[in-house]
Amino acid sequence: MTTDEPGGRRLVFMTEQKLSPETLAVSAGRPAHEHDAPVNTPIMMTSTFRGAGTVDTINDKVYARFDNPSWNGLEEVIADLEGASLPGLLFASGMAAVAAVEDLVPVGSAILIPKHAYMASISIAKKLERRGITEVIRIDVDDTQGAIEAIEAAAAARGVTAQNIDYAAPQVLLWLESPTNPMLEVADLPALIEAAQRLGVVTAVDNTFATPLLQRPLQLGADIVVHSATKFIAGHSDVVLGLAVTNRPEIRAVMLEHRSLNGAIPGPFEAFLGLRGVRTLALRMKKSVQNAQVLAERLSQHPAVEEVRYPGLPTDRYHERAKAQMDGFGAILCVVLKADVAQTEEVMNRLHLWTPATSLGGVESLIERRRRHGSEPVSIPESLLRLSVGIENADDLYADLDQALTLLTD
Ligand SMILES: Cc1ncc(COP(=O)(O)O)c(C=O)c1O
Structure with missing residues (x-):
């Protein structure tokens, strides 16, 4: 059962049963449960909405810098996943x-x-x-x-x-x-x-x-x-x-005003891609986190590796804290190589499966030497590589890293 509320159609349940995140990622933020309603949120390509007379700033859409129904599905999903009572932005x-x-x-x-x-x-x-x-x-x-x-x-x-x-x-x-x-x-x-x-x-x-x-x-x-x-x-x-989510109406109101005034709004098609993507978040995270753990364990035994930073390793400084406050250790890990800058870059050149690129969190594994950005603090080691672990096969990912790292061990 769903309700229609301004800014969203939050899932409302007849039972007290708390839905699990993987269910919410798939089920929340859908159009109203009505005969012939689309199953997925349509992409609404419009810059304005029909209207005349005094504007009701709560219930009227008015103009697509203020609201677009294409955004609302993902705004509801994030609120449900984060356990917020108000739709996200x-x-x-x-x-x-x-x-x-x-x-x-x-x-x-x-x-x-x-x-x-x-x-x-x-x-x-x-x-x-x-x-x-x-x-x-x-x-x-x-x-x-x-x-x-x-x-x-x-x-x-x-x-x-x-x-x-x-x-x-x-x-x-x-x-x-x-x-x-x-x-x-x-x-x-x-x-x-x-x-x-x-x-x-x-x-x-x-x-x-x-x-x-x-x-x-x-x-x-x-x-x-x-x-x-x-x-x-x-x-x-x-x-x-981007997304922001809060339980406090006064904070949400100011952030909404900021978004509307500054025009910091997503395009409808981008919102569609975000909502389509979040539907598989649970499956993707599960596989990426498993892969990250396997890679962290193997890389920490590798002779070319000085240090592996990954909270899933029992030897990691943050392992116990992460275990206590997180439901998994994440899909990002960092390795510090026994190498100078040129050698570290050469290791990346030798990779076939891993893509050297900034950013993270995609289905494909990415790798980046973070100090390539002049703005990174000098406390980050020059040979630190950040690995965003995707959903490929862990053995294949490791084999690719291992063959590239032979540069440092042969
Ligand atoms: C932790 C973190 N926060 C915020 C951002 C900024 O996000 P965006 O690139 O979508 O503007 C990034 C981007 O890499 C990030 O890694």
Whole structure:
């Protein structure tokens, strides 16, 4: 059974049974259950909607910069997967979603952001800082106590408490990303989110790497979750999209206004691809995570490899924490080679199956030397390769890596 509500058709059930994520990924966000209704959300190619008279800003669509029914299916699916009561918001890209969240902060505010978060998310915060709007405070999620002390200091300096918190214009925004890109550090989400709640600090979590199948930060008390839906959610490296989701109507309203005013909107066809992609998210994640575990184990025995960073390895620094707070260890792993820059690049040239490319989360395996980006911090080793593990056969993927790595061992 479904209900029709403004902004979405959320699944409503006659039983109390909680649906599993793999069911929600397939079943949520469908058109109304009516005779002759399409099974899939149609692509609606229109820039405007018929209407006259006074505009009802809640119920009228009016103009396709404000809303497009093509977006609503994916907005509902993400809300259901993340356990949110309000539909998510679909954006033109992950960065458009990130910008909508960081733009919440008013003059005099602080954004606390991890030192190894996705570099463009840090750049947006720094841009706000250059314009005199906010102060950027870098935290190290490897040091939970130190990070909590930084949150306490930022909240105290601005006089915010759990009693006077302004969700729509937070004085202190805690930005978290876990696992971090590309170092795969796992933040202690329960401890950091609990501290933020206690101190009147709004928390946003970039859940791109984990996906809601492995981790649901809103259920831990985070206020906002963002995704680069370009990655696992769409899953086929054929579209750029972003999502933001929250349980707080006041935050959603400001992010919606940001999207409408800035025109940070996805095209209807891109929204279709995102929704089509999310239908297979559970199957894709399962296979990619299995493959990543196999590769991490084998690569950690390889003589050309200095270090494997993957929370699924029992020897990994974040293994126990990831086990406690995630439902799987993810499909991204990093290897640091015993090699210089030229040798690392040559290893990649010798690969046949793996595609050297930035981005992640598609069905095909991608590999990238992250320091090729001048903006990556020097704390990332030059010979660190980030592997986005796809759904191919794990033996084939390993064999390709192994033959390329002979460059370093022969
Ligand atoms: C963790 C993370 N967040 C956000 C983004 C930005 O997403 P998009 O490229 O869709 O704008 C990326 C892109 O790589 C990412 O890896």
